[in-house]
Amino acid sequence: MRLLWPKARVWRVTELTPEWLAERGLRGLVVDLDNTLVPYGVPPPAGDELAAWNRALAEAGIPVFIVSNAKRGRTRAWAEAMEREGWGLAGKPFPWSLRRAVRRMGLAPREVAVAGDQLFTDVLGANLIGAYSVLVEPIEPKKGLPHTRWVRALERRILEAMPGPQNGGAHAPGSER
Numbered sequence: 001m002r003l004l005w006p007k008a009r010v011w012r013v014t015e016l017t018p019e020w021l022a023e024r025g026l027r028g029l030v031v032d033l034d035n036t037l038v039p040y041g042v043p044p045p046a047g048d049e050l051a052a053w054n055r056a057l058a059e060a061g062i063p064v065f066i067v068s069n070a071k072r073g074r075t076r077a078w079a080e081a082m083e084r085e086g087w088g089l090a091g092k093p094f095p096w097s098l099r100r101a102v103r104r105m106g107l108a109p110r111e112v113a114v115a116g117d118q119l120f121t122d123v124l125g126a127n128l129i130g131a132y133s134v135l136v137e138p139i140e141p142k143k144g145l146p147h148t149r150w151v152r153a154l155e156r157r158i159l160e161a162m163p164g165p166q167n168g169g170a171h172a173p174g175s176e177r
Contacts (some may be wrong), residue, residue, distance in 0.1 A: 003127045004119045004158055006135035013037055013115055013136050014053040018060035021113060026132055028105040029057065030098055031070035032116030033075055033086075037136040044081030054082050065113075067092065069121060070084035092116075093125035102129065119155045 005050075010016065013036055016029060034040050037050065046054065057064055066086030068075045075088030083103065090097035102112050115134040116122020128132035140154060 003124055003128075004074045005162055006123045006133045008132070009135045010032050010115075011137050012027065012139075013085055014049055016113060016115055017053070018056060018062055024113070024132060026067075026111060028063045028102070028107045028112040030065045030101045030126075030131070031092050031112045032092075032122050032136075033066050033078055033088075034070050035117045036115060036122070036136045037066070038078070039139050046082060049166070054084070058083070064103040064140060065104065067097050068099050088141060091127060092121040094126060095128045098129050098131065100129065107133075112177070118151065118159060120151055134159060142177075 013031060016031075019030065021027070031037055038046070047053070055066070064082075064084050065073055066079045066082070067085055067090045068086070068088050069090055069092055070088045072088040075086050079086030085101075087097065092098065098114060099109075100111050103114065108133070109130040113132040113134050114122060114126030114129075115136050115141065116126075117136050118140040123133045123135055138152075
């Protein structure tokens, strides 16, 4: 069960600033695309807040990889628009795509945060490789593929069962484990 527990939870990926990462000894970021960076189906370019966040990370020299289970073309379009590297059809939670991103950064998994909106893909994948797992609240929790909506109900039950200070054991976004 611990493989499904994130080390941190945040409301939005833009909370993962250079300072936030540095405070935790993190030097790189792997991020999911749909429902983490942007809503499902939204094409590039990035909005002002996302563009400013991306620029701040770039100026701080923090490598960011987009690793998504979305289609390759969609992921590639966003990666290019943000001037980052990325790939789709990543097969998360299987660790090969996340390990590949970490290797491309030249960092150890313990120096990298992996952020995404799903326990069974993003958090599990991060924990399998020994990265710092961050659960991001989904941008549109009621949207997605039918199986994703079903999985969200299961995720809620797991989050409620986690030890922690609030909500009967669940860690609120912005809290640390």
